[in-house]
Amino acid sequence: MTECALRLASSSRALSANLRISHTRFSPLRQSLPLTSRSIVTKPLSWSHQHRRISVLSTKASMAETVTGKNKGEVKVFDSEEELAVSLAKYTADLSEKFCKERDAFTVVVSGGSLIKSLRKLVEPPYIDSIDWSKWHVFWVDERVVPKDHTDSNYLLAYDVFLSKIPIPAGHVYAINEALSAEGAADDYETCLKHLVDSDIVDISKESGFPKFDVMLLGMGPDGHVASLFPGHPLVHEKEKWVTFIKDSPKPPSDRITFTFPVINSSANIALVVAGAGKADVVHKTLGDSDSSDLLPVQMVSPEGELVWFLDKAAASKL
Numbered sequence: 424m425t426e427c428a429l430r431l432a433s434s435s436r437a438l439s440a441n442l443r444i445s446h447t448r449f450s451p452l453r454q455s456l457p458l459t460s461r462s463i464v465t466k467p468l469s470w471s472h473q474h475r476r477i478s479v480l481s482t483k484a485s486m487a488e489t490v491t492g493k494n495k496g497e498v499k500v501f502d503s504e505e506e507l508a509v510s511l512a513k514y515t516a517d518l519s520e521k522f523c524k525e526r527d528a529f530t531v532v533v534s535g536g537s538l539i540k541s542l543r544k545l546v547e548p549p550y551i552d553s554i555d556w557s558k559w560h561v562f563w564v565d566e567r568v569v570p571k572d573h574t575d576s577n578y579l580l581a582y583d584v585f586l587s588k589i590p591i592p593a594g595h596v597y598a599i600n601e602a603l604s605a606e607g608a609a610d611d612y613e614t615c616l617k618h619l620v621d622s623d624i625v626d627i628s629k630e631s632g633f634p635k636f637d638v639m640l641l642g643m644g645p646d647g648h649v650a651s652l653f654p655g656h657p658l659v660h661e662k663e664k665w666v667t668f669i670k671d672s673p674k675p676p677s678d679r680i681t682f683t684f685p686v687i688n689s690s691a692n693i694a695l696v697v698a699g700a701g702k703a704d705v706v707h708k709t710l711g712d713s714d715s716s717d718l719l720p721v722q723m724v725s726p727e728g729e730l731v732w733f734l735d736k737a738a739a740s741k742l
Contacts (some may be wrong), residue, residue: 495710496693496730500739504541504698507733511696512544514731515638516554518692522637523558530625530636532562532682534650535577538642538696539584541733546588556591560624562616563598564639565651565681568605568668571598575676605668605678612680613666628689630727633665638692639726644674647705647719649695651681659684659720684723691728695721700737707741 501507515531522529533539544550567575571582578598586596597615599608616634619625628635641649651669652659661667661683669679687693697706709722710732724730 496695496732498710498732498734498739500734500736500742502736504735507696507698507735508541508544511541511640511694511733512547512550514694514733515542515545515640516550518638519554519559523555526626526637528558528560528624528637529555530560530562530638532564532636532639532641532690533577533581534564534640534642535566535580536642536644537698538640539577539580541696541698542585542640546585551589554589556589557595559589559591560595560619561586561591561597562636564641564649564687565679566599566601566608567676568599568601568603568608568678568680569676570601576601599680605670605680609664609666609668609680613664616665626691628727631685631689633685633689635689635691635727636686637690638694639687639690640694640696641687641724643695643697643702643705643721645701645705646673647709647721648674649720649724650687651679652684652720652723654719659723661685687724688726690726693724693726693728693730694733695724695730696733697738698735700740702738703741706734706738711742 499507499510501510519529533542545554561581563577563581566577567573569575571578573579597612597619600611601608603611616625620627620634626635626637627633643649644653646654648654651672653669653673656669656673658667658669658681662685664683665686666680667683669677669681671677672679705719705721708719
């Protein structure tokens with residue numbers, strides 16, 4: 424067990440003496456479960472943009488609008504955040520099955536905020552009993568340098584909503600060492616990642632030489648920031664480090680660590696999960712026909728593999 428995982432196991436016991444990690448081996452998901460009714464009718468909209476194909480999938484339960492844009496990935500728009508969460512669970516479970524078969528491991532990177540809430544369907548049937556949680560390895564794309572029981576901790580949020588409800592081995596969850604300075608915590612986390620690459624738990628990109636996670640599940644701030652990479656901040660241009668730190672975050676708390684864009688963009692898969700009308704302007708700037716040369720961090724997300732946007736209708740209202 425790595426040093427960072429050992430710290431996590433200890434902190435998990437401190438947070439909840441009643442938490443028991445099951446070591447039961449689950450069978451991987453055998454088949455893709457239908458998201459909605461089998462009867463799907465495709466209805467093309469009456470308008471389109473260059474380099475974009477738009478279709479509407481109408482079902483008894485929901486309507487999802489799929490947009491494919493040049494260099495912008497696949498965009499799925501759902502009537503509600505609830506339907507978004509259902510689709511996100513299936514997306515994640517399908518990737519889990521795929522990588523558990525291919526690599527005998529599944530490396531998952533999460534952010535904080537509303538993204539964690541949108542993972543709630545994974546801790547419900549059928550996924551809670553069918554995903555092979557023993558092969559999951561969970562990381563954070565960024566973290567606030569605060570104690571693990573602090574209200575600002577991304578770890579605490581994930582623990583309360585998600586991690587405490589699944590039988591994932593404590594040693595497969597990689598939290599930062601919050602006892603260190605922001606710079607020390609970033610260096611420590613990068614050392615942990617390098618150990619996991621050497622151990623073949625985390626893959627390495629043959630194209631970039633940076634760690635290649637199986638999936639990153641990312642949120643986006645209303646200013647267009649992802650991870651702790653904020654508009655106009657020099658860290659968005661970091662090209663060498665895997666993990667770096669910020670001590671002047673425009674959004675408190677000020678001290679944080681964050682993955683850099685070379686790591687984010689080496690991912691095999693990225694899901695950008697955005698809900699709420701407060702983010703509609705940034706979604707429009709990112710996915711619409713804006714020609715602005717002033718790129719927001721979210722516009723710099725461009726993985727080696729697949730990019731899928733999960734939007735509710737409020738977030739997509741200005742597209």
